Amino acid sequence: MKPPPFTYHDPRSVEDAVALLAEKDNAKLLAGGQSLMPMLNMRFVLPDDVIDINLIDGLADIRDDGDALVFGGMTRQRDIEYSDLVAQRCPLMKEAILNVGHRQTRNRGTYGGSMSHLDPSAELPSVSMAQDAVVTVQKKGGIRDIAMADFPMGYMMPSFELDEMVTSIRVPLWPEGHGYSFVEFARRHGDFAITSSAVLLDVEAGGRIKRASITVGGVGPSPLRVTAVEEGLTGEIGSVELFTEIAEKCREIDAMEDVYAPAWYRQHLASVLTRRALGKAFSRAANGTEMTLR
Amino acid sequence: MSDRRTISVTINGEAYEREVETRLTLADFIRHEVLLTGTHVGCEHGVCGACTILLNGRTARSCLMLAVQANGQEIMTVEGIAPNDTELHPLQQAFQDNHGLQCGFCTPGMLTTLIEFLGDNPDPTEREVREAISGNLCRCTGYQGIVAAALDAAKRLKGKETAGA
Structure with a gap:
């Protein structure tokens, strides 16, 4: 089991990298390598050219942009895990990142790589969906932004073109004191989750929910926003009864089926995990109240 | 070519x-x-x-x-990892003393993983150790000896630090 023959390139700038992408017909970008390298080793992909973007400077910063955090495409998952900025301003991402693989893989794996690979149960795309992130992609002679809602086109298929690369991800922040929770179910810690739920709640005084964002991962071909639950929560006062009832709507999601789990099981998990995540998020919100949902 | x-x-x-x-x-x-x-x-x-x-x-x-x-x-x-040809690193010694290995195939990965982990987290709980080695498969030990070795090593390394200070 060895990678197939290819020509290796290590450009030092984004311009050089996208010029290579434009020129080569069958090229792959190598970011953290935690998905591409296994696929190369198993010869699931056979690129003629591998463009290693690890030596490009300035692609791995986490920047505070006031109402958003902006992550360079090559930001390592470890740097997200240990970032005070992320822990303080985007706690959902901090909670989610601890479920991404293992320390050894987080040391190498990148935000942009995870977005480009777009596994349906990957945590960073789910968090990006929950936070309404905007992905910036660049190609030779052009840069454009893709809203997260338009980013997944299908199973493991992001909507950017083959000659484009993810250069940054802008993650809008929720107000201070918002409630958040990321829960997932996997067979073993660090495995790909069968299903996950990411919840953000903006709670006003008196426990009234001003805004809700609910994303389930691993159920559809890509992370899904559950608008039926979001709408059912908006304007309501959070309670055990409300969350228990509303989370049941997750059973109506069109779920995928594979050797690991049937569709009904994913729908069941989506409902249970969302219920728990809602309880946790509401407990954490500054204007929420402590509650436990099982 | x-x-x-x-x-x-x-x-x-x-x-x-x-x-x-x-x-x-x-x-x-x-x-x-x-x-x-x-x-x-x-x-x-x-x-x-x-x-x-x-x-x-x-x-x-x-x-x-x-x-x-x-x-x-x-x-x-x-x-x-070992300081020289005759001495073991405290983590390696803890593996030997706690039956942290049998066939030894996973051991190089366990040791390197725990070197970094104990640096990041010098005083881990058992649960944290189990999570830290969740990306390392062992088919012999049932992990009990490895977890015990890691916790023992954390103690030894802390003792060493205090003694050296």
């Missing part, structure tokens, strides 16, 4: 310069070119953790990196 490059990599404090095929994995470079066979190759797709090395002090799976990507970098393998 194969795509080749000359790279220079420091492994356990020694510099190695070799011309390699660019598709060569770092794991195979360490084993076949540098002939340091302590780093084990289990699954070759990033699941088993046996090939874990330290790259500039951070763990990485050497089967998930190309050798050319290690050019100019510093690597530590299991051979570099």
Whole structure:
């Protein structure tokens, strides 16, 4: 089991990298390598050219942009895990990142790589969906932004073109004191989750929910926003009864089926995990109240 | 014609310069070119953790990196953990004393993983240790001895720090 023959390139700038992408017909970008390298080793992909973007400077910063955090495409998952900025301003991402693989893989794996690979149960795309992130992609002679809602086109298929690369991800922040929770179910810690739920709640005084964002991962071909639950929560006062009832709507999601789990099981998990995540998020919100949902 | 490059990599404090095929994995470079066979190759797709090395002090799976990507970098393998030929590192000693290994295949990855983990978290709980080694598969020990060894090593390393201070 060895990678197939290819020509290796290590450009030092984004311009050089996208010029290579434009020129080569069958090229792959190598970011953290935690998905591409296994696929190369198993010869699931056979690129003629591998463009290693690890030596490009300035692609791995986490920047505070006031109402958003902006992550360079090559930001390592470890740097997200240990970032005070992320822990303080985007706690959902901090909670989610601890479920991404293992320390050894987080040391190498990148935000942009995870977005480009777009596994349906990957945590960073789910968090990006929950936070309404905007992905910036660049190609030779052009840069454009893709809203997260338009980013997944299908199973493991992001909507950017083959000659484009993810250069940054802008993650809008929720107000201070918002409630958040990321829960997932996997067979073993660090495995790909069968299903996950990411919840953000903006709670006003008196426990009234001003805004809700609910994303389930691993159920559809890509992370899904559950608008039926979001709408059912908006304007309501959070309670055990409300969350228990509303989370049941997750059973109506069109779920995928594979050797690991049937569709009904994913729908069941989506409902249970969302219920728990809602309880946790509401407990954490500054204007929420402590509650436990099982 | 194969795509080749000359790279220079420091492994356990020694510099190695070799011309390699660019598709060569770092794991195979360490084993076949540098002939340091302590780093084990289990699954070759990033699941088993046996090939874990330290790259500039951070763990990485050497089967998930190309050798050319290690050019100019510093690597530590299991051979570099002990202070000299006669003494074991406290973590290695703890493995021996707590039955932390049987066949030894996973041990290089367990040790490198725990070196970094105990650096990040010198006073871990049992649960944290189990989580830390969740990316390393062992088919012999049932993990109990490994967990005990890691917790014991944390104590020994802390004692050493206090004694040295």
